[in-house]
Each structure stands twice: as C-alpha cells, then as structure tokens.
Amino acid sequence: xxxxxxxxxxxxxxxxxxxLEIIAFxxxxxxxxxxxxxxxxxxxxxxxxxxxxxxxxxxxxxxxxDLRVRTEVTELDVAxxxxxxxxxxxxxxxxxxxxxxxxxxxxxxxxxxxxxxDAPGVxxxxxxxxxxxxxxxxxxxxxxxxxxxGAGYIGVEMAEALLKRxxxxxxxxxxxxPMSTLDPDMGRLVHAAMDGMxxxxxxxxxxxxxxxxxxxxxxxxxTEDAEYPADVVVLGIGVQPETALAEAxxxxxxxxxxxxxxxxxxxxxxxxxxxxxxxxxxxxxxxGTTRHIALGTHANKHGQIIGANVGGGYAxxxxxxxxxxxxxxxxxxxxxxxxxxxxxxxxxxxVTATIESTNSAxxxxxxxxxxxxxxxxxxxxxxxxxxxxxxEGAAKRVDIAAVALTAGMTxxxxxxxxxxYAPPFSPVWDPVLVAARKATAAVRKxxx
Amino acid sequence: xxxxxxxxxxxxxxxxxxxLEIIAFxxxxxxxxxxxxxxxxxxxxxxxxxxxxxxxxxxxxxxxxDLRVRTEVTELDVAxxxxxxxxxxxxxxxxxxxxxxxxxxxxxxxxxxxxxxDAPGVxxxxxxxxxxxxxxxxxxxxxxxxxxxGAGYIGVEMAEALLKRxxxxxxxxxxxxPMSTLDPDMGRLVHAAMDGMxxxxxxxxxxxxxxxxxxxxxxxxxTEDAEYPADVVVLGIGVQPETALAEAxxxxxxxxxxxxxxxxxxxxxxxxxxxxxxxxxxxxxxxGTTRHIALGTHANKHGQIIGANVGGGYAxxxxxxxxxxxxxxxxxxxxxxxxxxxxxxxxxxxVTATIESTNSAxxxxxxxxxxxxxxxxxxxxxxxxxxxxxxEGAAKRVDIAAVALTAGMTxxxxxxxxxxYAPPFSPVWDPVLVAARKATAAVRKxxx
Numbered sequence: 012x013x014x015x016x017x018x019x020x021x022x023x024x025x026x027x028x029x030x031l032e033i034i035a036f037x038x039x040x041x042x043x044x045x046x047x048x049x050x051x052x053x054x055x056x057x058x059x060x061x062x063x064x065x066x067x068x069x070x071x072x073x074x075x076x077d078l079r080v081r082t083e084v085t086e087l088d089v090a091x092x093x094x095x096x097x098x099x100x101x102x103x104x105x106x107x108x109x110x111x112x113x114x115x116x117x118x119x120x121x122x123x124x125x126x127x128x129d130a131p132g133v134x135x136x137x138x139x140x141x142x143x144x145x146x147x148x149x150x151x152x153x154x155x156x157x158x159x160x161g162a163g164y165i166g167v168e169m170a171e172a173l174l175k176r177x178x179x180x181x182x183x184x185x186x187x188x189p190m191s192t193l194d195p196d197m198g199r200l201v202h203a204a205m206d207g208m209x210x211x212x213x214x215x216x217x218x219x220x221x222x223x224x225x226x227x228x229x230x231x232x233x234t235e236d237a238e239y240p241a242d243v244v245v246l247g248i249g250v251q252p253e254t255a256l257a258e259a260x261x262x263x264x265x266x267x268x269x270x271x272x273x274x275x276x277x278x279x280x281x282x283x284x285x286x287x288x289x290x291x292x293x294x295x296x297x298x299g300t301t302r303h304i305a306l307g308t309h310a311n312k313h314g315q316i317i318g319a320n321v322g323g324g325y326a327x328x329x330x331x332x333x334x335x336x337x338x339x340x341x342x343x344x345x346x347x348x349x350x351x352x353x354x355x356x357x358x359x360x361x362v363t364a365t366i367e368s369t370n371s372a373x374x375x376x377x378x379x380x381x382x383x384x385x386x387x388x389x390x391x392x393x394x395x396x397x398x399x400x401x402x403e404g405a406a407k408r409v410d411i412a413a414v415a416l417t418a419g420m421t422x423x424x425x426x427x428x429x430x431x432y433a434p435p436f437s438p439v440w441d442p443v444l445v446a447a448r449k450a451t452a453a454v455r456k457x458x459x
Numbered sequence: 460x461x462x463x464x465x466x467x468x469x470x471x472x473x474x475x476x477x478x479l480e481i482i483a484f485x486x487x488x489x490x491x492x493x494x495x496x497x498x499x500x501x502x503x504x505x506x507x508x509x510x511x512x513x514x515x516x517x518x519x520x521x522x523x524x525d526l527r528v529r530t531e532v533t534e535l536d537v538a539x540x541x542x543x544x545x546x547x548x549x550x551x552x553x554x555x556x557x558x559x560x561x562x563x564x565x566x567x568x569x570x571x572x573x574x575x576x577d578a579p580g581v582x583x584x585x586x587x588x589x590x591x592x593x594x595x596x597x598x599x600x601x602x603x604x605x606x607x608x609g610a611g612y613i614g615v616e617m618a619e620a621l622l623k624r625x626x627x628x629x630x631x632x633x634x635x636x637p638m639s640t641l642d643p644d645m646g647r648l649v650h651a652a653m654d655g656m657x658x659x660x661x662x663x664x665x666x667x668x669x670x671x672x673x674x675x676x677x678x679x680x681x682t683e684d685a686e687y688p689a690d691v692v693v694l695g696i697g698v699q700p701e702t703a704l705a706e707a708x709x710x711x712x713x714x715x716x717x718x719x720x721x722x723x724x725x726x727x728x729x730x731x732x733x734x735x736x737x738x739x740x741x742x743x744x745x746x747g748t749t750r751h752i753a754l755g756t757h758a759n760k761h762g763q764i765i766g767a768n769v770g771g772g773y774a775x776x777x778x779x780x781x782x783x784x785x786x787x788x789x790x791x792x793x794x795x796x797x798x799x800x801x802x803x804x805x806x807x808x809x810v811t812a813t814i815e816s817t818n819s820a821x822x823x824x825x826x827x828x829x830x831x832x833x834x835x836x837x838x839x840x841x842x843x844x845x846x847x848x849x850x851e852g853a854a855k856r857v858d859i860a861a862v863a864l865t866a867g868m869t870x871x872x873x874x875x876x877x878x879x880y881a882p883p884f885s886p887v888w889d890p891v892l893v894a895a896r897k898a899t900a901a902v903r904k905x906x907x
Contacts, residue, residue, distance in 0.1 A: 048822055048882050062822035164881070307887045308880035329875055336879030345879055374496055374510035404855065407885070410878045411858045417876060418866030427777055428865060430858045431784030431793055432756035433612070434496050437855070439755045 014288030015115030016043035016066060017314030018321065019076050025322025028075035034107060035076055036096050038083040041139050042068055047307050049142040050165070054172030060139055087260035089284070111283050111321050114257055114270060118250035118289035118305045127221030132229035133244045136169060148243050149176055155242030158232045160218050162189030166247035167339045170210050173245070174340070181211040181239050183218055183232060192335060193398050194350050196365070197384055200400040204342040213239070250305045252290045265292040267303035274327040276317045285321060287313025294330030297348050297395060297416055298357035304331060332416040336406040345409035348396025348416050349386060360389040362457050364449035368442035370404035372434035381405045383446040385422060392421040392454040397446070404436070411443045422450040462736030463563030464491035464514060465762030466769065467524050473770020476523035482555060483524055484544050486531040489587050490516055495755050497590040498613070502620030508587055535708035537732070559731045559769050562705055562718060566698035566737035566753045575669030580677035581692045584617060596691050597624055603690030606680045608666050610637035613695035615787045618658050621693070622788070629659040629687050631666055631680060640783060641846050642798050644813070645832055648848040652790040698753045700738045713740040715751035722775040724765045733769060735761025742778030745796050745843060745864055746805035752779060780864040784854040793857035796844030796864050797834060808837040810905050812897035816890035818852035820882035829853045831894040833870060840869040840902040845894070859891045870898040
C-alpha cells in the first residue's frame with residue numbers, strides 16, 4: 012500500500028469535492044493493497060487476494076475521487092502543471108492539468124538482466140498480479156524444488172511460504188549471512204535457525220544465470236560454481252524507487268534514486284508537488300543522511316501527511332530510525348538504528364554489546380532464548396542501534412529501542428526504563444535492559 | 460525478589476571481601492526468589508518451588524557474603540550504627556555494627572482484621588511458604604470452590620491459577636471494575652473477558668467476614684449482602700511497605716508508609732543508609748509525586764544501584780512511569796503513566812482517546828482485537844498515560860508508551876514513531892500509533 016492511497020481520502024476529509032477536485036492515476040487494476048501480505052497469501056496463511064485489498068477503486072470513488080485505473084502517467088510537465096496519461100485499455104493519451112501534484116509511484120523490484128530471468132517459473136512478488144502468477148505456477152508444480160534469490164525480508168518470508176507449500180527451499184544470496192539488514196554476527200543466528208527449519212542457505216554467492224529446460228521453463232539457478240535445481244524461482248532481491256518520470260521531469264533525486272522532499276513531504280524546491288512512499292528517500296534520524304526504505308508503514312504515514320498538507324492542514328514527517336521486523340517460521344528478527352557499518356559510514360565511533368536472555372521469566376513454561384545486540388556511541392553512550400533475534404515476543408521489543416533512539420536516549424538511561432514486567436512477559440530484567448546494562452559497561456570501559 | 464538480594468553481589472563485584480565485609484539478615488528461609496512467580500507455581504505452569512529461587516543462600520555465601528537466614532532484625536540503632544537481630548532458631552539476640560546499612564525489608568500483604576481471617580483455608584500468596592501452604596490446601600480440596608479477595612494483579616493471576624486447578628472461582632473486590640490500576644472503562648473490558656472465562660466477579664463489595672464450618676475451616680466469604688461458599692480463600696488485596704523498624708528508628712516515611720530516598724537510593728537525610736525495593740516510595744516521573752509500587756523489576760534495579768553506590772561506584776534511579784503488565788488466561792492487560800483520576804489529582808488537564816485495532820494485520824490468521832486508551836495533556840499534547848487490554852502481543856506494546864512518557868513525548872510526535880511493522884506483528888498502523896493519532900485529534904479539538 013503506497014502513499015497515494017491514504018493521501019486521497021485524507022485530503023478529501025480536509026476539503027470537500029466543491030473545494031478540491033482529486034484525480035488519481037493508477038497503472039494497475041488495484042489501488043490500495045498490502046504488498047507486505049503477499050508472502051502470507053502465497054504461504055496459505057491468508058486465504059485469498061481480496062483479503063489484502065484495503066480499499067477498492069469503488070470505495071475511492073465513493074469519496075468523490077476521480078480514480079482512473081489501468082491508466083499510466085507517461086510524462087510530468089512541471090512548468091506546465093500538467094501530466095500526460097495513457098489509457099492502457101485503448102492506448103489513447105491525454106493531458107490533465109493540476110494545481111497540486113502528488114507523486115506516489117512506489118518502487119520496482121530489482122530484476123538483474125540475467126540470461127533466463129524472464130523464463131516461465133521465475134517470479135517476483137511485488138504486486139497482487141505477481142502473487143497470483145506465482146500461485147498458478149505453484150499449483151502446477153506442487154511439492155517440488157524452489158530457489159529464492161535474495162535473503163532480505165522478502166526472501167526469508169518467501170522461503171517460509173514455500174516451505175509451508177511443501178517445497179524443498181534453497182535461498183541463494185550475495186552477503187555472507189542472510190538478513191544483511193543485521194550485522195553478520197546476528198545474521199549468523201538467522202542462518203543457523205533457517206538450517207534448523209530445513210531451509211538451505213547459500214551465501215556470498217551471485218546468481219549468474221537462470222537455466223531453462225527444453226520446454227523453456229526454469230530448471231535451475233546457476234552461480235559461478237554450482238547449479239541449484241528449481242521448479243520455481245522467486246526473486247526477492249529488493250526494490251528501487253520508481254522515479255523515471257520524476258527524473259525526466261527534473262525533480263531532485265538522492266543518492267539511492269529516490270525523490271528528495273522537505274519535512275512536509277513536499278518535493279524540494281517545488282511549492283506544489285509532494286511525494287511519498289517507496290519512491291522517496293527519508294531522513295534517517297540516527298545517521299543524519301537520507302535512505303531509501305520501502306515499507307508500507309512509512310508510505311502510509313507519508314500519505315496521511317501529504318493528504319493533510321494538500322488539504323490545507325499541517326503535518327510533517329520527522330524521519331525514521333530504520334526499524335524493521337520480520338519472521339521466518341517461529342524465528343523473529345528485528346532491527347532499528349544503525350548497523351556497525353552504518354555507524355562507521357556516518358563517522359560515529361561506538362561500542363557494541365550482545366546478550367542472551369529469555370522472552371519470559373526463565374521458569375515460565377515455553378521460555379525461549381532471545382539475543383539482543385546494541386550499539387552505543389563512544390563517550391556519550393547514546394544508543395545508536397539494536398538488533399534482536401529470537402522466538403515469540405522478540406521482534407516487537409525492538410520498538411523500545413526505536414522510541415529510545417527517537418528520543419536520543421543513552422544506554423545508561425535505558426537501564427532504568429520502566430518496562431512491563433510479569434513472569435509470562437519478561438524476566439525481571441527485560442532483555443533490552445540487560446543489553447543496555449552491558450552496553451553501558453562497554454561505554455565506561457572504552458573511556459573517553 | 461527484593462532489593463537486598465541483588466545489592467549484595469553487586470556491592471561484592473565492586474569491592475572484594477578484604478575491603479568490604481557484607482552481612483545480610485533474612486527472617487525467612489529463602490533469600491532470593493520470585494514472588495511474582497507464585498501464581499504460576501500454584502496454577503501448575505511452574506513445576507516446583509525451586510524454579511522460583513534465583514540464588515540460594517549457599518550461592519550468596521560463595522561470594523563471601525555472611526548471610527544469616529532465620530534471623531530477624533528487631534531494631535535499627537541509627538545513631539549507634541548497629542542493628543539488633545534475633546536468631547529465630549534459639550531466640551538469642553545480639554547487636555551488629557555497620558558502617559553502611561541497606562534497608563530492604565520489602566512489603567507485607569494487607570490482611571484486614573476480619574473475623575475468620577486466620578481460619579485454615581485462608582491464604583496469602585506473598586512468600587514461598589505461603590505458596591506451599593496454599594498448594595497443600597488445594598491438594599486436600601481439589602476441584603472445589605475458591606473465592607479470591609481483590610482483583611488487582613495478584614487477584615486476577617490467582618483467579619487464573621485456581622481456574623486451571625479446576626476450581627469454580629469467584630473474585631470479590633472493592634472497586635466498580637476489576638484491575639483498578641486501569642480506568643473503569645478499561646477495567647470493564649477485563650470484567651467482560653473474565654466473565655467469558657467463567658470467572659465470576661463481584662465488584663463494589665467489601666468482605667465483612669470469613670465464615671467457618673464446624674471443623675474450624677473456611678466455608679464462605681461474607682459481604683454485607685451475600686455469602687460466597689468457599690473451600691479455599693486467597694487474599695490478593697495488595698501490600699504495604701514493611702517499615703515498622705525504619706519508622707521506629709526515625710527514618711523518613713512518605714504518604715504511603717514507604718521509606719523516602721534520594722536519587723542514589725540513599726535514605727533522605729542519612730549519609731550511610733540506603734533503602735530499596737518494596738519498602739520504599741519511588742518518584743513518579745509523570746505526576747512528580749512519590750508512590751508505592753511493589754514490583755520485582757523496580758526492586759532489582761534498586762538493588763543494583765544500591766550495590767554500586769555502597770561499593771563506591773555511582774548509579775541513580777531516576778524514577779518510574781508506572782508500567783505494569785498482567786494476564787488472565789489469554790487476556791493481556793497493561794498500563795503506564797496516569798489514569799484519569801491520577802491526572803486530576805496531579806493538577807493536569809487532559810483529553811482521552813480510545814481505539815480498537817488488532818495485534819497483527821487484520822488479514823493475518825489469528826488477528827485479535829486490542830483496545831488502547833491514551834491520556835494526553837490539554838494544550839501541550841504531552842502523553843500522560845496509556846492502557847491496553849487485548850490478546851497476544853497486547854501487553855508489551857505498553858513499553859512503547861513507557862519510553863515515550865520517559866522522554867516527555869507528545870502524542871503528535873508519537874504518530875510518526877518508527878515502530879516495527881510486518882503483517883504477523885502489526886497492522887500497517889500499530890495500534891499505539893492509531894491511539895496517538897486519535898489523541899492528537901482530541902488535543903487539537905480541545906484547543907487552548
């Protein structure tokens with residue numbers, strides 16, 4: 012779900028149709044759905060596609076929004092305050108003028124130009140159409156071998172989904188460890204847990220081509236050294252901001268190709284153009300630089316903020332701290348703030364502390380191990396980042412660190428945070444507090 | 460587990476036995492156990508008493524701590540820097556001098572002087588001995604009728620434990636709704652859920668006496684209007700600071716009878732006496748007043764801080780925001796900060812917002828409802844408190860609000876917090892964010 016979808020009703024709440032005419036262009040059939048839910052639909056946890064749709068085109072129209080689906084914008088004329096759009100059903104093009112423009116073009120999956128990448132049986136999982144196509148392939152190859160390319164969030168979630176579908180799953184990825192959004196020492200825990208689930212991971216490896224059989228369908232994924240037989244291949248390599256139109260129109264892009272905005276989500280240097288969601292870069296409050304993070308929760312916030320501002324209200328997006336949570340089967344994975352390499356890159360010196368504790372009191376039935384790593388700034392002791400790998404109750408604990416990061420707290424202040432304690436929910440020292448204590452000791456030990 | 464138990468090893472880590480002699484007096488047999496775990500032991504989740512013991516007397520002694528169990532301190536001579544203690548095995552008394560004194564006398568359960576309160580079959584659940592006595596009674600009356608007096612944390616946890624033991628459970632309590640640590644509108648949700656579990660709750664009712672049978676054992680609990688048959692009665696009315704010795708010695712007590720300390724946990728006005736755990740009052744950072752909160756997680760922090768300071772280091776306890784979590788069967792209950800009546804009492808004007816959302820994306824299997832209530836200060840929009848009632852994943856979300864309270868965040872700032880999002884863990888707007896949005900709108904609407 013991008014920024015465009017929530018922006019429209021929010022703007023409509025601020026101003027009625029007599030004051031504000033809203034026209035929305037959408038290339039596909041659907042306007043407002045949870046792409047993050049696709050792995051759970053593919054894995055069978057979510058029964059059908061319609062469950063993932065937040066608002067139908069009809070619901071948008073009921074709010075007097077002139078929604079044009081299957082209509083692709085092909086040019087932005089910033090100076091002329093108009094956009095050119097093509098009706099995909101009949102190919103006709105026309106210009107539409109605007110007083111205010113919202114760019115919410117989202118992101119496109121990275122799809123390296125490898126031999127065989129377009130072969131039948133090779134699937135992305137970015138859109139509902141992608142999800143349906145993958146499900147159709149799975150229905151035809153039930154219980155075979157699957158290769159997932161990439162071991163980020165989408166990669167590991169798709170590995171779980173395919174495992175649930177009865178596939179033998181191999182994940183081939185570039186970095187030393189899966190989940191490279193974590194430091195490698197924490198990624199190693201994910202690796203070991205995936206091994207335990209029967210998911211084969213092959214790291215430090217680049218895919219060189221997709222091999223096809225005589226029928227033209229995929230039959231294997233090839234790297235420099237090996238071939239991994241595959242009845243189905245899922246690409247989970249990540250996404251890039253979809254900003255070709257914006258770039259052609261001369262709008263400002265950042266180092267990652269995303270649109271650059273001010274705090275009100277207005278495109279820098281443009282009074283009447285806003286942008287949000289997966290097509291923009293966001294300010295990272297910890298490193299002080301902009302990053303590209305494609306995540307529905309940010310896009311939704313952007314949409315609300317843009318809708319309020321376009322509607323004549325006032326709201327800002329202060330930035331992110333880089334929180335992300337995920338799971339592979341029973342394993343929960345979370346991170347916020349900076350990894351070691353991010354901190355180096357930002358010019359920050361730091362200490363680290365890693366602890367192991369349990370999600371509930373050790374004596375409570377089902378108490379499961381959790382590993383928490385913290386980065387704290389040298390000398391000041393300011394929290395810089397936290398990573399958590401564990402079982403039930405592990406991932407959402409990262410929110411404690413996310414709020415502390417937002418507030419600029421030191422790890423020493425964190426040691427006395429008043430967190431919820433009762434035996435079913437936490438040991439008497441919450442794992443986050445234990446990590447903060449160890450990080451505090453590390454800061455002291457490092458001295459000035 | 461009180462403050463004394465962690466203070467000793469922490470002080471020992473700072474200074475060896477050649478520098479610091481540590482003598483510890485303990486009235487009972489056990490020194491370091493989780494009283495919070497007793498309901499789970501009684502309910503059968505925790506197999507045995509020994510699981511609840513964190514450190515045995517032997518473990519303390521191995522750290523060169525002169526631990527004297529079954530030895531009750533009967534007098535503090537502050538001016539003379541000595542304590543008088545009685546050996547409970549032979550009744551002998553003796554004085555022991557000190558350079559530094561730590562008072563960690565804990566709390567005692569409220570036990571109103573009702574007729575019949577000491578009858579066999581009436582149990583408190585404060586100590587391991589209490590827990591064992593209750594289990595012995597249950598073994599003799601398996602599957603009968605139980606009445607729990609009090610509907611706070613201990614009360615509802617014991618209701619669950621007795622339900623698990625096959626008892627028909629009635630909870631009789633004083634306030635309009637159970638869990639009076641919540642506002643009544645949130646307590647009502649707990650009430651309804653307990654009804655659904657088959658636990659009868661009788662509110663706005665005071666117990667007038669405990670009725671006994673011809674054998675002298677409890678047979679019912681009587682209020683002004685009714686009698687509730689009972690084979691066993693559990694008292695969960697709360698606790699009071701155990702400060703009789705401290706009061707007799709002239710140490711300063713607060714409005715709730717707890718010792719008053721400075722930020723280093725030193726008793727106010729006394730250079731060489733520290734106090735911590737359930738016998739002290741703590742600073743509430745939201746209301747600016749001191750409160751009495753008996754909770755193992757605070758006591759443990761106090762112990763660490765006192766141990767560091769007594770050992771020549773430096774640490775402080777900044778105060779609490781009043782976070783507490785609990786559960787009754789599958790229902791999770793959490794609160795932090797101020798209730799409406801606390802805010803009134805503190806002279807704060809506020810708005811409230813209550814929302815209903817789900818613990819995971821609505822389309823994710825097992826998504827369950829969660830209600831979040833927030834209090835925000837009028838005009839400034841500063842968060843004043845949050846309460847949550849829901850199912851799995853509800854309670855520990857209160858930590859987000861606890862950290863935000865600690866940082867003095869406004870509810871508007873909270874609307875853009877970067878919290879962990881993925882379909883198994885949260886809707887795209889975390890319920891806490893949804894509540895913050897509604898509270899922000901309420902602050903705006905209330906105007907100046």
